[in-house]
Amino acid sequence: MGEINGHAILFLFFGILTCLFSLAVVFSSNVVRMAFYLILALAATSGLHFLAGADFVGAMQLVLYVGGTLVLLVFGVMLTAQNPFISLRTAGGDWVVAAMVGGILLVILIPVAFQVGLPPTEASQLGGRADREAVTSTDPVSVPTATRIGLGLLGVPGDDVSGYLLPFEIISIHLLVVLVGAAYLARAKRRVTVRDTPGTADV
Amino acid sequence: MSQFLINQLGLYPLLVQALMAMLTASLILGVIAGGSVVFIWMERKVAGRIQDRLGPTRVGGKFGWLQTLADGIKLLAKEDLRPEGADALLFRIAPYVAFCASYGSFIALPFATGWVGLDINVAVFFVVAVLGLEVFGVILAGYASASKWSLFGAMREAAQVISYEVPLGLCVVIPVMIAGTMDLTKIANLQAGWFTNWYLFHDPFAFIAFFVYYTCALASVNRAPFDLAEAESELVAGFHTEYSGLRWSFFFMAEYGSMFLVSALGSILFLGGWNGPIPLAEWVFGQHASGLSGFAFVVANLLGLTVFMSKAVLCVTVMMWIRWTFPRLRIDQVITTCWKYCTPISAVMFVGVINWQLLGLPNGSDLLPHHQLGVRQLPGAVREGAFGKNQLMPQAQSRDEKSARHKEALPAPLHAVSDRGES
Numbered sequence: 001m002g003e004i005n006g007h008a009i010l011f012l013f014f015g016i017l018t019c020l021f022s023l024a025v026v027f028s029s030n031v032v033r034m035a036f037y038l039i040l041a042l043a044a045t046s047g048l049h050f051l052a053g054a055d056f057v058g059a060m061q062l063v064l065y066v067g068g069t070l071v072l073l074v075f076g077v078m079l080t081a082q083n084p085f086i087s088l089r090t091a092g093g094d095w096v097v098a099a100m101v102g103g104i105l106l107v108i109l110i111p112v113a114f115q116v117g118l119p120p121t122e123a124s125q126l127g128g129r130a131d132r133e134a135v136t137s138t139d140p141v142s143v144p145t146a147t148r149i150g151l152g153l154l155g156v157p158g159d160d161v162s163g164y165l166l167p168f169e170i171i172s173i174h175l176l177v178v179l180v181g182a183a184y185l186a187r188a189k190r191r192v193t194v195r196d197t198p199g200t201a202d203v
Numbered sequence: 204m205s206q207f208l209i210n211q212l213g214l215y216p217l218l219v220q221a222l223m224a225m226l227t228a229s230l231i232l233g234v235i236a237g238g239s240v241v242f243i244w245m246e247r248k249v250a251g252r253i254q255d256r257l258g259p260t261r262v263g264g265k266f267g268w269l270q271t272l273a274d275g276i277k278l279l280a281k282e283d284l285r286p287e288g289a290d291a292l293l294f295r296i297a298p299y300v301a302f303c304a305s306y307g308s309f310i311a312l313p314f315a316t317g318w319v320g321l322d323i324n325v326a327v328f329f330v331v332a333v334l335g336l337e338v339f340g341v342i343l344a345g346y347a348s349a350s351k352w353s354l355f356g357a358m359r360e361a362a363q364v365i366s367y368e369v370p371l372g373l374c375v376v377i378p379v380m381i382a383g384t385m386d387l388t389k390i391a392n393l394q395a396g397w398f399t400n401w402y403l404f405h406d407p408f409a410f411i412a413f414f415v416y417y418t419c420a421l422a423s424v425n426r427a428p429f430d431l432a433e434a435e436s437e438l439v440a441g442f443h444t445e446y447s448g449l450r451w452s453f454f455f456m457a458e459y460g461s462m463f464l465v466s467a468l469g470s471i472l473f474l475g476g477w478n479g480p481i482p483l484a485e486w487v488f489g490q491h492a493s494g495l496s497g498f499a500f501v502v503a504n505l506l507g508l509t510v511f512m513s514k515a516v517l518c519v520t521v522m523m524w525i526r527w528t529f530p531r532l533r534i535d536q537v538i539t540t541c542w543k544y545c546t547p548i549s550a551v552m553f554v555g556v557i558n559w560q561l562l563g564l565p566n567g568s569d570l571l572p573h574h575q576l577g578v579r580q581l582p583g584a585v586r587e588g589a590f591g592k593n594q595l596m597p598q599a600q601s602r603d604e605k606s607a608r609h610k611e612a613l614p615a616p617l618h619a620v621s622d623r624g625e626s
Contacts, residue, residue, distance in 0.1 A: 062332040
C-alpha cells in the first residue's frame with residue numbers, strides 16, 4: 001500500500017459524498033431539499049458501483065433509485081406548493097426511534113463488512129492468483145456484466161444456474177396488475193357527467 | 204499515450220490517470236460548449252429562413268457567425284438575479300444539475316471506434332439513464348424560483364419526461380436486441396459496410412422504430428412541439444422565467460447538449476454511427492477502422508468522426524426544422540401522444556423485431572451481396588467482440604459444444620421417452 005492508489009482515492013471520495021449527503025437528508029428540514037440530497041446520495045452510491053466494476057448495477061441504480069426519487073421530488077413539490085418551503089420538524093421521540101433502528105442496522109452491517117475482509121494486499125493477490133484470473137478471465141460467457149446477469153436470469157442451458165425467469169414473470173404480471181388497478185382507481189370519472197349534460201363535452 | 208507518459212517521462216501513474224481524465228473531460232466540455240455555440244447560431248438561421256427572414260447577418264462577417272459569441276458576452280455581463288422568495292441553494296444549483304446530467308451522458312458516448320470518454324459495456328443504458336436526470340434540474344429550478352409560471356413549467360416537464368421514458372426505452376432496446384450488446388461502440392461497428400447494414404434498414408419494424416425514437420427523443424429533451432415546460436405564450440418562459448445571465452445560459456447549454464446527445468445516440472443506434480453510407484475507409488485501407496492501427500486508424504477514425512458528426516448535426520437540424528414548423532401541443536395532447544400512440548407503436552415494433560430475428564427473415568444487409576457474412580451466421584448468439592470473426596466463430600462453436608455436452612448429461616428428453624414407450 002506504499003503507492004497512492006487512484007481507486008482508493010475515488011472510493012473514499014464517493015464514500016464520503018454518500019455519507020455527507022445521507023446526513024444532509026437526515027438533518028435537512030425542507031422536503032424538496034431532502035429529496036435533492038437523497039438523489040445526490042444515491043448517485044454517489046452508483047458511483048461506488050461503477051468503481052467496483054458493476055456498471056450494469058450502477059446504471060440500474062441511476063434509473064431505478066434516482067429516477068424513483070424523481071417521483072418523490074415531484075410529490076414533495078406538489079405537497080409544498082400551497083405553502084412554499086414548508087419545514088418538517090422531527091419530534092424528539094422520532095429521533096430516538098430512528099436512532100435505535102439505525103443503530104441496530106449499523107450493528108448488523110459492521111460485522112458483515114469485516115467478514116467480507118479488507119481489500120487484497122500484494123501478497124494475498126499473489127497467493128490467490130487463480131481467483132483473480134477467474135474473475136478477470138476472458139471467457140466468452142463471463143465477460144460483460146450485463147450478459148452474465150442476463151444469462152443468469154434466464155438460466156441458459158449450459159450454465160449451472162437454475163434461472164429466475166419464473167419469479168421474474170410473476171413479478172412482471174404482478175406489477176402490471178397493480179398498474180392497471182392504479183390507473184383504474186385514479187382515472188377521471190368524467191364520462192358520467194358528460195352524459196348528463198350533453199353538449200359540454202366539446203367545450 | 205498514458206503508457207508513454209508513465210514509461211518515458213517517469214510520471215506517477217496516478218498523475219497520468221488524472222491528466223488523461225482531465226483531458227477527456229475538457230474535450231467533452233469543448234464538444235458541448237462549442238456545439239451549443241454553433242447550434243444556437245444555426246437555430247437562429249434556420250428560424251430566420253423558415254420565417255422568410257435572414258437571421259443574424261452582421262456580427263463576425265457575412266453570415267453572422269459570431270452572433271452566439273456576442274450573446275454570450277452579453278449574458279456574462281448580465282446581473283445574476285434571484286427572486287426574493289426563492290430557495291437560494293436550490294435556485295443556484297439547479298442549472299448546474301441540468302448541465303451535469305447532459306454532460307454526464309456524453310462521457311459514455313463514442314465519437315468513433317475507440318474514441319470515447321469511458322468505454323463501458325452498458326453504454327446505451329448509461330446514456331439513457333443519465334440523460335433522464337436532466338429533468339431534476341428543471342424541476343428544482345421550477346420549484347426554487349418561487350414563481351407560479353416556473354412551477355407549472357416544471358410540473359409539466361416532470362409528467363412529460365416520466366411518460367416519454369417508456370417508449371424511448373422500448374425503442375432504444377430494439378437496436379440493442381439486434382446487435383446483441385449494449386456497448387455503443389460495438390453496436391455501431393456491427394453496422395459497418397454499406398448503408399443497408401444500418402439498423403434503420405434492418406427490417407420494416409426497425410425503420411418505424413427510428414421515427415418513434417426520434418419523436419420521443421424530441422419530447423425527452425423538451426424541444427418543440429413538446430416544449431411545454433417553457434411555453435412562452437402561456438408561462439412567460441416556464442421553468443427559467445426567473446433566471447438570467449450565466450445560470451440561464453447553463454440551461455441552454457444543457458438543452459443543446461441533450462439535443463446533440465439524443466441525435467448522436469439515434470445515429471449510432473439506427474443510422475450506423477461513424478460508418479458512412481459507403482464503406483470508403485474499408486476501400487482505402489482494406490479493412491474497417493476497428494481493425495486498423497497507427498496512422499491509418501487515426502485517418503479512418505477522423506473520416507468516421509466527420510460522418511458521425513454530420514449525421515448527428517443533420518438530426519439536430521431536423522429538430523430545429525420541426526420546432527419552427529409545428530405548433531406546440533397541449534399537455535393532454537402530449538400525454539396522449541405518448542401513451543396512446545408512441546408506447547403501443549414502439550411495443551408492436553419491439554415484438555415485430557423480435558419475431559423478425561427469431562424467424563431469421565432477410566434483413567437490410569442481404570440486399571447487397573457479400574456483406575458481414577460472419578455476423579449473420581450467428582442468429583441469436585451473443586455477438587460481443589464484433590469484428591473479431593476469427594475469435595467469434597470458435598467461441599460460438601465452443602458454446603454450442605458446451606450446450607451439447609450439457610444436453611448429453613441431462614436425462615433423455617420427454618419425447619424420446621414417449622417414443623420408446625410406443626415402440
